[in-house]
Amino acid sequence: MSLFKIFDVAGSALSAQSVRLNTIASNLANAEGVSSTAEGAYRARHPVFAAVLDAAGRAEGVRVVGVVEDARAPRPEHMPGHPLADENGYVWFSTVNPIEEMADMMSAESTYRNNVEMIDTVRQLMLRTLQIGRR
Amino acid sequence: MHKLIDAALGIHPQAIEAGARRLELLAGNMANADTPGFKARDIDFRATMQSLLDGPTGATATLRRTEAGHQDAPGTSLAAEPLYRVPNHPALDGNTVDTQLEQTAFAEASVRYQASLDFLDARIQGLRKALRGD
Numbered sequence: 001m002s003l004f005k006i007f008d009v010a011g012s013a014l015s016a017q018s019v020r021l022n023t024i025a026s027n028l029a030n031a032e033g034v035s036s037t038a039e040g041a042y043r044a045r046h047p048v049f050a051a052v053l054d055a056a057g058r059a060e061g062v063r064v065v066g067v068v069e070d071a072r073a074p075r076p077e078h079m080p081g082h083p084l085a086d087e088n089g090y091v092w093f094s095t096v097n098p099i100e101e102m103a104d105m106m107s108a109e110s111t112y113r114n115n116v117e118m119i120d121t122v123r124q125l126m127l128r129t130l131q132i133g134r135r
Numbered sequence: 136m137h138k139l140i141d142a143a144l145g146i147h148p149q150a151i152e153a154g155a156r157r158l159e160l161l162a163g164n165m166a167n168a169d170t171p172g173f174k175a176r177d178i179d180f181r182a183t184m185q186s187l188l189d190g191p192t193g194a195t196a197t198l199r200r201t202e203a204g205h206q207d208a209p210g211t212s213l214a215a216e217p218l219y220r221v222p223n224h225p226a227l228d229g230n231t232v233d234t235q236l237e238q239t240a241f242a243e244a245s246v247r248y249q250a251s252l253d254f255l256d257a258r259i260q261g262l263r264k265a266l267r268g269d
Contacts, residue, residue, distance in 0.1 A: 002155045006162040013166035020169075049170040051163075058217060059163025062170055111168045114234060118162055121245050125158075128252055129151075133259040 003129070005060070006122045010115040012052065012061030017112040019064045020047050024105045031096040036084045041074030042094035044101070070095040143262055147255040149187045153180065154248040160217055161241045164232050171228035176217040177240065180247075 023045045030042040045067050052061040072095045080089035157178045167173040222231035 002159045005159050009159065009162040009166050049167070051167045051170050051173045058160060058176065059167050059173070061163070062166045107169065110234070114165055114168070114238060118165055118241060121241070122158065122162075125245055125248055128249060132252060132256050133263075
């Protein structure tokens with residue numbers, strides 16, 4: 001029965017969105033992290049989603065094909081008193097933009113919630129299907 | 136005998152199957168709400184039911200392989216094929232999933248599915264009553 005497949009489809013979306021929430025959490029945790037070199041500064045990470053299609057081109061779910069690092073350059077700031085400052089007195093801040101991350105989090109949350117609701121609806125439909133002719 | 140029961144159950148078993156297929160497709164859309172470049176698809180339910188009613192004698196299209204590289208395609212009715220949604224406002228990343236639209240479509244499809252289940256249930260109750268004779 002093809003209703004069973006919806007559990008796989010929605011389940012793949014749940015796991016993809018939780019990967020996204022995970023990267024958002026680690027980005028926010030490292031938002032204020034500084035480094036004494038530009039290379040050492042934390043770069044925001046973002047998952048890349050791709051649809052899983054069956055032979056007929058129908059979506060069978062979604063998967064995370066990879067996690068890419070932010071291409072933006074870390075922000076240097078002149079803080080001579082900072083223990084991590086280099087010889088010129090600069091520290092490098094991470095590329096994380098907390099506002100972007102929060103907006104991303106809200107999007108991930110709503111998609112996650114939609115998929116949970118979908119699983120709930122399908123579960124009810126399946127239970128009712130099993131009840132056919134039982135009365 | 137088989138035909139008799141099939142006739143008694145009417146179109147509802149097929150309606151349930153088509154409904155489940157539509158729900159699956161909508162679930163695929165919802166799962167890919169944030170996938171760049173993903174194009175939302177849906178089934179034309181009326182056309183699908185019509186093609187089921189017409190049966191194998193209805194308008195079907197079979198694809199023929201004329202080149203070595205062509206993929207095998209089972210002979211399917213054109214009407215049952217999922218179509219691409221025309222987006223109201225496509226996202227910059229090429230995604231055409233409108234979450235609100237998909238959610239309402241899913242709710243509608245699940246109500247239709249439940250209605251078909253109820254109709255089928257009523258038919259089965261009727262058959263039972265007739266067999267028991269009480």
